[in-house]
Amino acid sequence: MTYQLTEEQLMLQQMVRRLAREQLAPHAAERDEKGEFAWDAVEIFRENGLFGCDFPEKYGGSHMGTLAMCLATEEVAKVCASSAVVLLVQELGSLPMMLAAGDEQKDKWFPSLASGEHLVAFGLTEPGAGSDVAGLKTTAVKKGDKYIINGRKQFISHADVAQYVCLACRTDPAKAAHKGGLSIIVVEKGTPGFSIGKHEDKMGIRGSTTCEVVLEDCEVPVENLLGKEGDGFAILMKTLDFTRPCVAAQALGIAQGALDYAVAYAREREQFGKPIISFQGLNWMLADMDAKIEAARQLVYKASATFEEVPKDLSRVSREAIRLSAMSKMVASDTAMQVTTDAVQILGGYGYVKEYPVERMMRDAKITQIYEGTSQVQKIVIASCL
C-alpha cells in the first residue's frame, strides 16, 4: 500500500491546522487546568463539520475516511491533546455502529453523530477486564423485547456527556467471548438503571472526562443490539483495528507540537553567550526527535491509508492491516513519550513548569501508550501476525 495525500486531504489538513492554532491553542492550558469536558472544542468541531469526517454523505458526513481522520487528529493534537480526544472518542464510539448497525439504526443514530449534536462513548473496559477483554462480566439477559443489563464499566471516556454508549456485554455466559459470548448493545442516556459513578482525576488529557458506568437492571430495547447476538468480539476487535491509527495520529501530533516548541525555544534561549540550539548536544537531540517523528508519521499514514480499503462491515481484516494498525500505535505512542520527555529536557527548568506547554504535552503523551490497548498488547498483536 502506498499513499499520496489528495488535494482534498491537504485542504483538510490546512484548514484544521489553522483552526487549531487560532481557536484551540489559546485555551489548551485552561482546559488542562480546569479538568472539565472541553465543550468549547465540541462547538468548534461542530461548526467546522469535523465530526462528520468518517460518516457517509447520506447522513450529513463528508466520508473522507481514516487517513483524513488521522490528519485532522494530528493537527488538533499538536496544540491540544484533550481536544483531539473529543474527535477520537466520537470515532471510537461510532465505529461499532458503522461496522454492524442495520439501515434503520443508522438512520436513527448517524445524522446527530455526524453533526456532533450528539456524542457517543465506547464501553468495553471493566474493573476486572482491561487488556483481557475476554474477562468482561457485564451481562445482558434477553427478556421479551428488552435486554436487562447488569455490571460496571471502568474508565469510559465521555460516558457522562454522551447521548449513546456502545456497551460490550456478555449475552451467552456459556460461550467464550471470542466464540459468540459477547454482544454490543447501544444504551441511551437517561435509560433507567444507567448511571455514572466515579469521575477520574487524571494525569493528562484533562479536558476529556473518564468515568465509571454503573448498570443496574438497565432495560434496553432489543432493537439496540448491533448485528447479531454473539457478534460482539468481532465488532470490538475490528473497531480497535480501525481506531488505533487514529490514537497513533494523536500521539504523532503531541510529539510534533513538542518538537516545534522545543526548536523555537532553543533558538531564543541563550547560555554561555550563544543560543542553546548551537550546542551539538542539544541539536543532536532535536535531530533524533525529528527523525523519530517522521518515521512514526510514515507508519501512521500508511496504516490509515490501508484502512481506507477495509470495508466497514464484519468481514475479516487482513493480517497485514492488523499488523500495521498495532505497529502505528506502538511506534507513535512510544515516540510521543520519548519526544515530549526530551522537549522538557531542552527547556530545562522552564520545561518543568506549567507556564510552558511541554510539561502538559509530556503528561498527555502517556495515555497514548495505555488506552485502546497498551504498548504491550500491541506487541502481542504484532507478534501474532508474524
Ligand SMILES: Cc1cc2nc3c(=O)[nH]c(=O)nc-3n(C[C@H](O)[C@H](O)[C@H](O)COP(=O)(O)OP(=O)(O)OC[C@H]3O[C@@H](n4cnc5c(N)ncnc54)[C@H](O)[C@@H]3O)c2cc1C
Ligand atoms: C484516560 C483513559 C481513557 C480510557 N477510555 C476508555 C474508553 O473510552 N472505553 C474503554 O472501554 N476503555 C477506556 N480506557 C481503558 C483502557 O483501554 C485500559 O486502561 C487499557 O486497555 C489497559 O487496561 P487496564 O487499565 O485494566 O490495565 P491491565 O490490563 O491491568 O494492564 C496492566 C499492565 O499489565 C500489562 N499487561 C496486561 N496483560 C499483559 C500481557 N498479556 N502481556 C504483557 N503485559 C501485559 C499492561 O500492558 C499494563 O502495563 C481508558 C483508560 C484511561 C486511563
